[in-house]
Amino acid sequence: MSEFISPAKPIIGDEEREAVDRVLRSGMVAQGPEVAAFEQEFSAHFVPGRPSVAVNSGTAGLHLGLLAAGVGPGDEVIVPSFTFAATGNSVALTGATPVFVDIEPDTFSLDPEAVAAAITPKTKGILPVHLYGHPARMRELEVLAAARGVALYEDAAQAHGAALDGRPVGSFGEFAMFSLYPTKNMTSGEGGMVTAANEEIARRLRLLRNQGMERQYENEIVGFNARMTDIHAAIGRVQLTKVDAWTKTRQANAAFLDAHLQGVVTPPVVEGAVHVYHQYTIRVPEDRDGFVAALKAEHNLGAGVYYPIPNHRLPSLAPFAPGLELPETERAAREVASLPVHPSLSQDDLERIATAVNTLTKAGA
Numbered sequence: 001m002s003e004f005i006s007p008a009k010p011i012i013g014d015e016e017r018e019a020v021d022r023v024l025r026s027g028m029v030a031q032g033p034e035v036a037a038f039e040q041e042f043s044a045h046f047v048p049g050r051p052s053v054a055v056n057s058g059t060a061g062l063h064l065g066l067l068a069a070g071v072g073p074g075d076e077v078i079v080p081s082f083t084f085a086a087t088g089n090s091v092a093l094t095g096a097t098p099v100f101v102d103i104e105p106d107t108f109s110l111d112p113e114a115v116a117a118a119i120t121p122k123t124k125g126i127l128p129v130h131l132y133g134h135p136a137r138m139r140e141l142e143v144l145a146a147a148r149g150v151a152l153y154e155d156a157a158q159a160h161g162a163a164l165d166g167r168p169v170g171s172f173g174e175f176a177m178f179s180l181y182p183t184k185n186m187t188s189g190e191g192g193m194v195t196a197a198n199e200e201i202a203r204r205l206r207l208l209r210n211q212g213m214e215r216q217y218e219n220e221i222v223g224f225n226a227r228m229t230d231i232h233a234a235i236g237r238v239q240l241t242k243v244d245a246w247t248k249t250r251q252a253n254a255a256f257l258d259a260h261l262q263g264v265v266t267p268p269v270v271e272g273a274v275h276v277y278h279q280y281t282i283r284v285p286e287d288r289d290g291f292v293a294a295l296k297a298e299h300n301l302g303a304g305v306y307y308p309i310p311n312h313r314l315p316s317l318a319p320f321a322p323g324l325e326l327p328e329t330e331r332a333a334r335e336v337a338s339l340p341v342h343p344s345l346s347q348d349d350l351e352r353i354a355t356a357v358n359t360l361t362k363a364g365a
């Protein structure tokens with residue numbers, strides 16, 4: 001059988017290895033000049049005009065972002081249930097209540113009407129996820145948040161470079177988190193970057209990541225150690241110079257699949273949106289699990305299911321949502337499958353993916 005096509009493949013080159021070696025040889029490996037440079041370069045590249053604060057994971061970025069925005073016990077934050085568990089977890093870790101709301105079927109992101117219906121006097125903010133690299137409905141959510149006097153935040157973990165109406169994701173919320181985990185569109189090994197709407201939130205983020213200190217041993221607030229190392233920042237700085245080319249390749253791969261797949265629902269892109277295809281996610285309305293298993297067994301092709309269990313059904317988060325029914329979330333969890341779209345795919349791989357999908361959908365018809 002042909003070689004296995006994996007669903008994700010981080011690309012680490014000689015430049016990354018040389019950058020790590022440079023930091024190691026300097027003898028200064030903890031947060032320092034590489035992190036400071038990475039923060040500047042990340043802002044300039046993705047969200048010009050907003051300060052960035054580097055942390056040691058995307059999850060830490062969400063947690064600290066919410067704390068910096070003043071979220072705490074007694075507050076509610078509206079989140080999707082159809083996402084990675086870190087979204088709801090980070091709200092719960094602040095002591096606030098994650099309020100799970102349904103998604104709309106086309107973009108898989110928060111449904112603005114359902115969000116409007118879920119706002120209560122306790123609602124502190126709304127935390128949409130730009131799932132799979134497609135921007136959430138920020139136009140409607142921005143208007144809604146302003147009208148109802150609640151804050152808007154962003155989980156941009158999967159969406160480096162995505163945009164809506166010419167505005168980059170990461171420029172809408174009080175804060176936005178970008179993950180730098182190896183399978184994301186760019187990596188620092190592990191890590192997260194938080195963009196902030198203003199210097200005050202950025203300063204609180206810097207305090208929270210470093211024991212509440214701005215000046216050594218003058219701890220102002222209770223904080224964490226969530227610092228990024230210079231080793232990780234050095235990797236991230238190199239990846240930043242490559243990510244735009246990778247994104248273009250992801251978009252070209254997606255265009256090929258859009259044009260050639262039959263019998264499945266391909267991912268729509270809303271007008272004015274730039275999709276960066278962290279995942280290329282189709283719907284398989286009948287027997288998704290059988291379809292994914294057959295891709296592997298008959299075509300040696302790895303497809304992912306993100307995410308099979310809605311967060312409000314997870315043992316960890318279900319206690320926040322007793323008896324909750326979210327029909328579009330449940331349907332997406334049953335139907336979605338993500339095909340390989342990463343920049344390492346060859347033309348031959350793309351043709352194999354299209355042939356495999358079309359063979360299976362024809363067989364099932």
Ligand SMILES: *Cc1c(COP(=O)(O)O)cnc(C)c1O
Nearest residue numbers: 057058059084086157179180181
């Ligand atoms: C990856 C991811 C996170 C968490 O990021 P880590 O860097 O893995 O901690 C949060 N939210 C979403 C939607 C993600 O995909």
